[in-house]
Amino acid sequence: MSPAARPRRGVLPDSSAPFVETLGAVPRAARWLLPVAAILRRGTASSTLERRLRALVTLRMAALDGAGYWLTEQLTIAPDVGILAAEVDAVVGGSWPELDSLSERERVALRWTDGMAVNEAKRDKAAFADLEELFDSAEIIELTSLVGLCAFLDRFANAMQLPSGHTGLSDDPQVVSRDELADWAGTMFEQGAR
């Protein structure tokens, strides 16, 4: 792995994990993709999407995509972000609409996730109307990006047959700071993907 693709342990993705090591073969892409993954999964200081909501969406996508690599990680993380065992079962199994414990934002986010997973979100006017009701435009972009990122990560892990276990993208309780990102990727647009 080149120095550009080597993250600091415990801050951004752990370089010893199969996903980061595999992606590290292409540092040009990893330099940008890993910070995006960290931002979307952990949020930044300006993010207002709840950690629990992020984890629910990530868990749901991993289940829908049959991505054992990320599913294993999310099952480990779930208790730390307040997702109960019964909620895990319902989200993984698809009976989440029957849960009483979900917030309205979580419910709408999961509906959006299910729609995106089968590429039907673009036709679901009601789902987007609900989204607009409860999320501002920045949150909609962030949530939609998170679901899209999950789809990418799931397919990448499945296609590359990454071994389940330590993924390296754990949900650190701290948000991603600007300094961390700058340290990770170098100066934006100046040293980047040229």
Add this chain to the structure above:
Amino acid sequence: MARLPIVRDDEATPEVRAVYDGATGLLAFVSNLTRTFAHAPELAKWVVPMIAAIQRGGPDSMLDPRIKELAIIRTSTINDCFF
């Protein structure tokens, strides 16, 4: 019709302006995708170079641009995405 309005040049904050300048440097134009991501500028400034790094070629890109383009076209077709 787009579900979220794109952020036009005359609406761009300095932070969004920096993203647009970066996108122009990387991709030679500011796409409507970038203008939509501009609603979340802190995300946009990382996503835009990420897309450029993965989709576009470069001095350290090992993949034939033709293969990249074939993969892009095929994926977009399967996903019913005409953007």
